[in-house]
Ligand SMILES: CCCCCCC[C@H](O)CC(=O)SCCNC(=O)CCNC(=O)[C@H](O)C(C)(C)COP(=O)([O-])OP(=O)([O-])OC[C@H]1O[C@@H](n2cnc3c(N)ncnc32)[C@H](O)[C@@H]1OP(=O)([O-])[O-]
């Protein structure tokens with residue numbers, strides 16, 4: 057609730073500030089990329105949203121339109137015509153494309169939000185590095201991979217960093233700005249300014265596993281799964297406990313289903329491989345079983361809970 061008002065206020069004040077980034081290319085039109093494109097367009101920036109799949113791009117445009125409608129309802133409660141204008145103008149600032157190289161040519165900033173796979177990200181960033189103008193900042197929205205490792209393939213290491221958004225992007229107010237070992241001070245400042253311009257509260261993170269939020273959130277969710285797996289409490293009771301006892305908007309198991317159990321597993325497996333002695337990152341049989349059965353959470357209609365298929 058407060059989110060929208062705050063987003064609204066920041067939106068109206070921040071675009072007047074001198075943010076040098078005007079043209080943003082977002083690569084990956086899925087859940088996160090469409091949200092990132094939306095907040096940038098809302099803030100008055102020209103956005104090119106890129107995906108390998110035109111079907112995904114069509115779906116993204118539809119969901120961005122619907123989510124802008126939700127924002128407009130809040131911002132222009134008593135002036136629906138202004139709300140419609142806001143939605144149409146923001147949508148009008150978003151172009152779509154399927155060729156990342158071509159879409160990079162006029163970008164001041166490129167935010168990558170493609171699949172969480174190091175090899176695929178490397179391939180993309182090599183292409184972006186050679187196609188984008190010299191001044192363009194390249195950033196990854198990775199949840200769990202190392203920014204230095206992703207950026208190892210680009211020449212412009214001073215203009216590479218992390219911009220980690222949270223799901224759902226239009227609602228969650230935080231942006232983690234990640235400084236890699238070679239990220240320059242100018243790049244870091246530009247990323248912070250841009251984050252504020254798109255309505256986010258920015259924090260500074262080092263390139264450590266999970267940055268701040270996921271370093272705390274992943275072990276928390278995993279401990280909730282282990283508690284449930286041991287039979288210490290029911291799933292519902294664990295979620296009720298954390299909502300009513302700790303004030304979280306969602307319980308840990310609901311959140312795991314919302315994020316996707318495959319994503320949970322992917323992060324945990326990656327960290328376990330890198331840090332085999334860390335007990336918090338040890339595999340969870342229940343999680344492995346659910347993922348093997350294709351029960352990935354809300355998106356497949358079943359995870360820890362069952363959901364009505366839409
Ligand atoms: C092993 C662990 C793995 C971790 C993985 C990490 C992943 C990643 O790296 C980090 C994350 O993102 S971590 C994940 C971090 N994320 C979290 O932790 C999320 C925690 N959950 C929440 O904050 C809330 O449950 C939600 C905001 C999701 C839904 O809120 P609710 O109250 O349950 O339900 P509601 O009433 O429907 O919605 C409320 C308001 O929001 C509005 N709205 C919703 N979606 C919208 C959209 N896409 N656009 C625009 N607006 C949208 C909606 O219109 C409504 O507005 P109103 O004006 O008030 O009527």
Ligand SMILES: NC(=O)c1ccc[n+]([C@@H]2O[C@H](COP(=O)([O-])OP(=O)(O)OC[C@H]3O[C@@H](n4cnc5c(N)ncnc54)[C@H](O)[C@@H]3O)[C@@H](O)[C@H]2O)c1
Nearest residue numbers: 084085086087088089107108112169170171172198199223
């Ligand atoms: N889902 C979350 O809650 C969340 C939160 C924060 C960060 N992230 C991170 O954001 C990134 C994207 O996650 P998501 O949940 O949006 O994934 P998603 O699967 O919804 O979307 C990824 C999109 O990238 C596209 N794609 C894949 N390879 C591509 C390429 N080479 N060029 C262009 N498009 C390509 C796919 O077609 C897909 O539409 C990941 O790195 C993830 O770790 C996810």
